[in-house]
Amino acid sequence: MKRDAAASAQAGQGTGPLSAELAAFVQSGITVLIGASDLHGTPVAGFGFSCTVDAAAGELRVLVDPAGSAPLLAAVRAGGSVAASFTDLEHRSIQAKGARARIEAPTPRDLADYARQSRGHRDWLALAGFAPAFCTGFVRCDPQTAVVVVFAPEQAFRQTPGPGAGEAIHAFPDPLGRAERSA
Amino acid sequence: MSPPDRARSHAPSRAESRAPSPAAEAEGMPAPDPSLWPGAVPGAPAGAPAPERALPSMDLLRNAMEGVAASALATCDAQGMVNVSIISQVHYVDPERVALSYQFFNKTRRNLLSTGRASVAITDPATLAQHRLQLVYEETRTEGPLFEQMRAQLMGLASHSGMDGVFRLRGADVFRVVGVETVRPPEIAPPAPHRNLMAVARRVFAAMAGARELGELFDLTLERLAEDLGVEHAMILMHDEGSERLYTVASRGYSASGVGSEVALGEGVVGVAARERAAIRIGHLTSAYGYARAIRDQAREAGLDWDAATAIPFPGLGAPSSQLALPILRGERLLGVLLCESRRMLRFCHDDEDALALIAGHLGALAALLPQAAAAPEAPAPARLGPAERPPAVTVRHFAFDDSVFLDNDYLIKGVAGAILWRLLREHAATGREEFNTRELRLDPSLRLPDHAENLDARLVLLRKRLDEREAPIRIEKSGRGRFRLCIAVPVELESAAPPQA
Numbered sequence A: 001m002k003r004d005a006a007a008s009a010q011a012g013q014g015t016g017p018l019s020a021e022l023a024a025f026v027q028s029g030i031t032v033l034i035g036a037s038d039l040h041g042t043p044v045a046g047f048g049f050s051c052t053v054d055a056a057a058g059e060l061r062v063l064v065d066p067a068g069s070a071p072l073l074a075a076v077r078a079g080g081s082v083a084a085s086f087t088d089l090e091h092r093s094i095q096a097k098g099a100r101a102r103i104e105a106p107t108p109r110d111l112a113d114y115a116r117q118s119r120g121h122r123d124w125l126a127l128a129g130f131a132p133a134f135c136t137g138f139v140r141c142d143p144q145t146a147v148v149v150v151f152a153p154e155q156a157f158r159q160t161p162g163p164g165a166g167e168a169i170h171a172f173p174d175p176l177g178r179a180e181r182s183a
Numbered sequence B: 001m002s003p004p005d006r007a008r009s010h011a012p013s014r015a016e017s018r019a020p021s022p023a024a025e026a027e028g029m030p031a032p033d034p035s036l037w038p039g040a041v042p043g044a045p046a047g048a049p050a051p052e053r054a055l056p057s058m059d060l061l062r063n064a065m066e067g068v069a070a071s072a073l074a075t076c077d078a079q080g081m082v083n084v085s086i087i088s089q090v091h092y093v094d095p096e097r098v099a100l101s102y103q104f105f106n107k108t109r110r111n112l113l114s115t116g117r118a119s120v121a122i123t124d125p126a127t128l129a130q131h132r133l134q135l136v137y138e139e140t141r142t143e144g145p146l147f148e149q150m151r152a153q154l155m156g157l158a159s160h161s162g163m164d165g166v167f168r169l170r171g172a173d174v175f176r177v178v179g180v181e182t183v184r185p186p187e188i189a190p191p192a193p194h195r196n197l198m199a200v201a202r203r204v205f206a207a208m209a210g211a212r213e214l215g216e217l218f219d220l221t222l223e224r225l226a227e228d229l230g231v232e233h234a235m236i237l238m239h240d241e242g243s244e245r246l247y248t249v250a251s252r253g254y255s256a257s258g259v260g261s262e263v264a265l266g267e268g269v270v271g272v273a274a275r276e277r278a279a280i281r282i283g284h285l286t287s288a289y290g291y292a293r294a295i296r297d298q299a300r301e302a303g304l305d306w307d308a309a310t311a312i313p314f315p316g317l318g319a320p321s322s323q324l325a326l327p328i329l330r331g332e333r334l335l336g337v338l339l340c341e342s343r344r345m346l347r348f349c350h351d352d353e354d355a356l357a358l359i360a361g362h363l364g365a366l367a368a369l370l371p372q373a374a375a376a377p378e379a380p381a382p383a384r385l386g387p388a389e390r391p392p393a394v395t396v397r398h399f400a401f402d403d404s405v406f407l408d409n410d411y412l413i414k415g416v417a418g419a420i421l422w423r424l425l426r427e428h429a430a431t432g433r434e435e436f437n438t439r440e441l442r443l444d445p446s447l448r449l450p451d452h453a454e455n456l457d458a459r460l461v462l463l464r465k466r467l468d469e470r471e472a473p474i475r476i477e478k479s480g481r482g483r484f485r486l487c488i489a490v491p492v493e494l495e496s497a498a499p500p501q502a
Helices: A002-009 A020-026 A070-077 A108-127 A132-136 A178-182 B014-018 B022-026 B058-065 B107-115 B146-160 B199-209 B214-229 B269-275 B293-303 B306-311 B350-372 B415-431 B440-441 B455-470
Strands: A029-039 A043-047 A051-052 A059-064 A082-087 A093-098 A101-104 A147-151 A155-158 B008-011 B071-076 B082-087 B090-094 B099-101 B117-123 B130-141 B171-184 B233-240 B246-251 B262-264 B280-282 B322-330 B333-342 B394-399 B404-407 B409-414 B435-437 B472-482 B484-489 B492-497
Touching: A020 A051, A020 A093, A020 A155, A029 A059, A029 A070, A029 B071, A043 B082, A043 B130, A043 B394, A051 A108, A051 A132, A059 A108, A070 A101, A070 A147, A070 B262, A082 A147, A082 B455, A108 B146, B022 B404, B058 B090, B058 B099, B058 B117, B058 B350, B082 B107, B090 B146, B099 B117, B099 B130, B099 B146, B107 B117, B107 B415, B117 B214, B117 B409, B146 B171, B146 B269, B171 B394, B199 B350, B214 B233, B214 B246, B214 B350, B214 B455, B233 B455, B246 B269, B246 B333, B246 B455, B262 B269, B262 B306, B269 B280, B269 B322, B269 B333, B322 B350, B350 B455, B394 B415, B404 B415, B409 B415, B409 B455, B409 B492, B415 B455, B415 B472, B415 B484, B440 B455, B455 B472
Parallel strands: A043 B117, B394 B492
Antiparallel strands: A029 A043, A029 A082, A029 B082, A043 B071, A051 A059, A059 A147, A082 A093, A093 A155, A101 A147, B008 B171, B071 B082, B071 B117, B090 B099, B099 B171, B117 B130, B130 B171, B233 B246, B233 B333, B246 B262, B280 B322, B322 B333, B394 B404, B404 B409, B435 B484, B472 B484
8 A cells, every 4th residue: 555655645646758748648447458479479459458657666557357368467477578558538649668577466556547447438338339337347347356467668759640550669759649629 | 246247258269369460570560479468268367278269240249339439449469468548440341340439549559560469359339239359460551442432431430539630541451260259248139220221122123124125224223222221312333444434324312313423433432342343331421421512613614614514513422421322243344333322421321331332232233234134125116206396406415535526605515425325326317217226336446435235335325314314305215225316306407616715
């Protein structure tokens, strides 16, 4: 709990290549995707449910439902690389990558963030026109069985479609393309 | 539900997954070793031989491939660093293949060219069922039916999501599916279907069999689509092989019939479906597949009045949210296109496309057979009007350069149908003849008719409908098998004319 309190105080801070603004973005209740590679270089794609930035540890913590994620978690356990992608309703998107990750049980802060972010994500999906049952179900993850994939984001990239997609974030003064999107 | 219960996997068969990929090899891609797929069998160590087990057909998962719910795509570079991104399009190709859109030369693209492997996670928006597909790259198609189908869908998605001008399809990357896992079983009961599409197709086929001539077949088909399939807006266009255009012969559910309106090959969903001989389906409103209405407006503004004067407005919905254009084929030959439209987004799903493709195919088969079918009942000869009853004369003007025909100053028809009418009227003026047969028209070299029987029949349908719609004093009636009658209610003056100068 002590660590959770400290982490909570740092919620507004960035970590690694992610600025405070980007840290807030990835925790804002948007679509979280996760991918992993096994030691043979085989990719595995999956869905995440929320993200918590642990600025003190310099890590991202992506909540995952282990049901249906066995290959992804096996790849993480085997020491493969991990990436997480974060996309909002306006297609603004970034990706963070780590060379390796570990799997942990969720902390109370992870679960609190999940509760808050899933509500936001649900509302976001409803705004996009999805049926209520889909919105509620899509963001549902059982806190009793959820796990967290934890990794230090060594690289981050802009993924918003258009010019600059794929560029490393440190090379971009406007990584989310806010200025372009509002232009 | 425990994780092992929910993570049902399907491993690729050894024979299937070991097959070399010529396309991949051609692009310098290493042939992947399918035994390395992680988690193909829960608990199996990487590299362990996979058991022989059939993969589920992609037919069963294609509701998750409508571009409704976003999908996750993961690839790896040669060093094993994974890349994950959100994608809007996982396209059903066939029971064993899917395609992804290649829009940008980005990290995903570089990884695919380097390793040839991908993993996608898809969601069925109706049931919430999620599946992970393990993919091996086969080839990239930059033209042809698949490319155009994906391009149409992508343009609709781009327009719907405010990304017009950002999404641009460079290629359709085709992948063989070598592994399928259930990430999440269905959690929502799918909506009860409104109808059994197989039973509907059977009923529509039975109704179509009752048509005695081509015009009746067209009208009956559209009527059954509305009654049995709930397709309220639809039209049939036939292909003019000479001009490479399609002309509307029947429509239903529009404010104007638009019979006689034309679409060029490659123009709009109709023209693309015709050119590619493939179904083109769009689930969202997009301006990328508009028709020539705007072009005609521009022509009119520029003073090019001839095109504007002889153009019949295309009858389609002004802002359709869903469109499905299906080629009407006989073998490899294009007869025409069936276009279905709706104001509702995502009105036509894969299953609708299948049912309507069956109906379009049957329409093509019957259209070819009908000229030899039983004759329609003979219409009695019309009663002749006495001189005192006759209304004023009508002047029929013919412009030879495009065979356009005007009744007084009003445009009626052009092309082959115009040439047919002009020939009939001239012969009537010279000899007083009223009864004609399709055989003599077919053999008349001046009409430049293509070889196939339904071309003439379709044009007679078009001509008859245009005359009826205009309530013209000239009509064409079927008078027996392969015969028809020219009915003229007023004195007719014929005038060969030169086109006005632009």
